[in-house]
Amino acid sequence: MIRHLFTLIWNRKRANFLLVTEIFFAFVVLFVLGSLLVDNYRKYTAPLGYTYEHVWQIDLDPNGQPISRQDATFERLIQLLKAVSGVRSVAATRSNTPFSFSDSSTDFKAGSKSTNSDIYIVGDDMQDVLSLQLAEGRWFNRHDEVAAHPPLVISQEARQALFAKGPALGKTVRGLDNQDFQVVGVLATSYRGRGEFQELEPAIFLRSAKLVGSADTTSFDQPRLLIRVQPTATAELEQRLTKEIAAVTGGWKSTVITLPEQRTIRMKFALAPMGGMVLVCGFLIFNVALGLFGVLWYNISQRRAEIGLRRAIGATGSRISGQFLGEILVVTTFGLAFGLLVAAQFPLLGVMNIRLPVYLASMALATALVYVLTAICALYPSLLAARIRPAVALREE
């Protein structure tokens, strides 16, 4: 019977060409969309590397204070904030805080290996503020002030890129301006400052409580702090902080935003285009389904005599619907075969910078979806075909 179906479809290839094309396009659309979604899902479910609940971000504006005095003011501010009740820890950071739209990266070299890595310049308390987990070594502390080489803490991806399976602790890494750094700690996971939809890329932490490097007067970075507050903290604390900051800095302006709020903003930016695509593709697929449904319905009305004949020579009603369902599944298989051929080019040519398992998963997903879609579209017309009364169908001509 399967052979019979293939023969029938093959002999009707011209009539089935449009259907095959339609299914082909539906598959490719679903495959591309699926790849993006599966890839994003993979990223979304990967560890972020830090926690963001009860973490607040404080943006500071020195409000015209001379650069030479900023560092001292900043130092004083950090000490003061640590003492405020309701605040657990305070750490300085550059503007590339979690979920912000700012990022910076630079090249690092260790022996023959090198990588371009996100770089985060942070204060000693950042481990507590973001609950960073270490797999090896230690986090920064004030003794690092006098270290021969400035210390680095690197993420698992950075470790992999620079040292592969070899030892990392204590190793020297060459970075910015050919300066040598020493690895003192390795994070337990990745660190993805740009949020859940960032690729799992190398991240490297540098220690600095200073606002601007001593010679670095070109930095346009606004001073920024991350603080971990007690879980009971409220908006009242926020107001209190703003006042205290103004008092201790002699007029710096500050704005507070919580990391969960910042994350929501970032999430919207990431999800909006995805949502748009899903909507457009959903509409497209809906149209394909309608078209499919129409064509199948029409096909069956065109083949009433054939149905009558098949019934006459021994087909049961369910055999008839099985045949029509089978036919559309064979047509679908042809469309999918072409689609998979095209889909296979994506990983081969590296079209979308997505890993192979993701492609394979979305191929499977799109294949299953297209089969389900066509089966659903074919179900009702096929049942109608089964109900055609042979004696009636055979007298029409």
Next chain:
Amino acid sequence: MENMLAPAAHRAGDTVRPQAGPPVLQLRNIEKVYQTKTIETVALHQVNLTIGKGEFVSIMGPSGCGKSTLLSIMGLLDEPTSGEIELDGRPVQSYSDRELAALRNHKIGFVFQSYHLINDLSVLDNVELPLLYRPGVSGRERRERAYAALEKVGLGARTNHFPGQLSGGQRQRVAIARALAGRPELILADEPTGNLDSVMGEEIMDLLLHLNRQEGTTIVMVTHDEQQALKTQRLIRFFDGSQVS
């Protein structure tokens, strides 16, 4: 409107009816009423008919008198409104859709005026079709039996053609081969020569006669051609609204 039909025994040729075997098909008090929204059409009224094994029966009558309806009911394609049908001595009323389909497949072959070949299948594939619906027949056996049936109708050389490449007479021969492939006990032919010119019609008629005489196939044929009907063993006449002898 009521269409009455009445069987009229008629013997063509021989005065002695050839040894009609045990009944293949028996119809008792068959009524068929078509009900539409506005009108009720009585297509068959009190039909009693027995077809014996090995018989070649022709049915004649004016258009609309219920001949096709009768054939549909004989072929278990349609149910009578009332009355009983026995196939091989067994009543078929209580059969399910599935059982009826199996009976049609094993016991009955259909030939239609408009051939009803599937244009997208080769001649051979068309002829194999009934065997496709018969469980336990291997692909090879299907092929062989289809070839044999095509040989019988003289189309052994056209197996890879498509219906569109054949003449009307050839197409009808393919349809007959298809009916034969399942080796049915009974062939029901509804105006098998109706779409053919007299020469091709003659060919088909000769083929049917040959099958009946040489192979003992039981045939019931609806025809409008008096000459053809006279060649069969029994002629049953249906008349619009009246019963004739």
